Amino acid sequence: MTKLLLVEDNENNRDMLSRRLIRQGFEIAFAVDGPEAIAGAASENPDLILMDVALGAMSGWEATLAIKANPATANIPVIALTAHALASDRARSVEVGCIDYDTKPVDFPRLLGKIHAALANVKEAQS
């Protein structure tokens, strides 16, 4: 079963997104802030991480940088979720090593497409 790590500090968003993803057949692990995300990436060994950018003290960018810096978790694809479709946000996503980004509120079918594309991408790279 494909496991996703959902990093999101807002309880509503976490609940909503996870229920819809579970219904699509994913297994979901949670993290509510940057340090938990870094720890979760190592302990849960997810297939993909959905990273909210606006987290609290530690931003999603920083958490992603840390995950990419750790050889054990560096290959896990990260999709950034940002509040605005700013060009600067997109540029920053690429800079810190995200494979893709999407805007919040989530357009669920679109996000699903991006998740599948990212997973296929990784599988292709491995084979």
Add this chain to the structure above:
Amino acid sequence: MSANAPALPADGSDMEANSPFVDRVVRVIDWFIPSWVHAERTELAVWRNFVFTHLAGPLMAQAISVFLYNTDKSHGFACWMMIGGIWIFWSLPFVLKYTQSLTLSAIASVQMLCAASLGGGYFYGGVASPFLPWILVAVLLGFFYLSDRPKFVALMLVANITAFALAALMFGFPEIVPLHKLTQVGWISVISGAIYVAWMAIFYSKIMSMRSTLQRETDNHRHTAERLQKAKETAERVSRAKSTFLARMSHELRTPLNAVIGYSEILLEDMPEKGDAQRRSDLQRINDAGKHLLSLVTEVLDITKIERNDSDVKAETFDVSAIIQQIKATCDSLAKVKKNELALDLEPNLGTMHNDAVKFRQILLNLLSNAAKFTSNGRIVISAVRRAGEGGEEIEVGVTDSGIGMTQEEISRLFKRFSQASADTEKRFGGSGLGLSICASFCTLMGGSIHVESNVGKGTRFSVVIPARLPAAPQQAVPVGATAALAS
């Protein structure tokens, strides 16, 4: 001369009230005065007074010339010195005109008056001479015209009087004409001297009152300027606070809105296909309303970003035709809501563009959503051409619809913030009225412009002209609603 005394305009503003004769005199006087003096009212009055007294004074003194010529039968040096001295005062207005220096002319005038008064006194009557009172006029004129250098004037007067005293002590007074024969010229001299001094005194008081009026006006202006400055600062602070508040609010509003949209979608997904149609439609309404509210909130955020000038332009190279086709694909479903046909009319060689793709996309999305909103059972066409413009190549993209159209008056209100074509547009079609003003601001930021043509009942065409390459100079965001190129 005394008849004219109150009429000579000491104050430029009195001029309109003067008779044609005085106007003519003033025109003659002004011929001697350089144009730069006219900018300053009190200065002009002083210059005019100088010219007037040096034209009228010698004329008045001709009585003395005639009298001296008749009385001093010797017609020697002293006689011609006095007559010549009186005549030479007429050269001073010309000295003023050609040197453009009131100081220099006034020094010459004071010195000449000292010489005439003391010289006349020396030759005609000594210390009892009827010419001596004129030394007082010289003192008055000296301190009036040369008020900025009183020591110099004092020195000049002392030097002249010393010369007079020395000459008297060393050589005595020649007494060319017996003193009793000078009685008549004494009357003339004293009366004209009195007139002259009176004239100067009246003039001086006028100048003083003008200066105090000016002072009051200056003070008033300064107070007004200070008040304006304060009001401006307050307005700017309030505007900044408003922008920050709006930005924060719209950001905060997004999170609960996400929940409204997301949970209503979950409920819709949970519904069995053949479930309760009424409940499904209710949920759909909640979801639509949430999405609508979200787009309004996003527009408010966009507009505050433009207002705070932190909406920067990020240039990247993109394929024009490809991005338009993507946008069309995004809008296909939107167009179908009111049964419109969405078509493309693209020139084959649109090529690439180096400008802000995100803003380009948003402009087109806004225009298309407008077209879809105001058109039903019609046709919406996206057209694009590439052509040479003033500052290089440019792309013109048009969005033409066959919708309800607008009147000229409605067009004029279009790009203003929170303003829609008409008050009932909002009731009938919804929207914040921010979309088009955002489009206009984005166009300006990208170095381009937006235009609109419309016919009521026939349709509307918006066209956006954007340089194919972002101009090098940073584009100032136009305050939203202030301007938008309106070609119709």
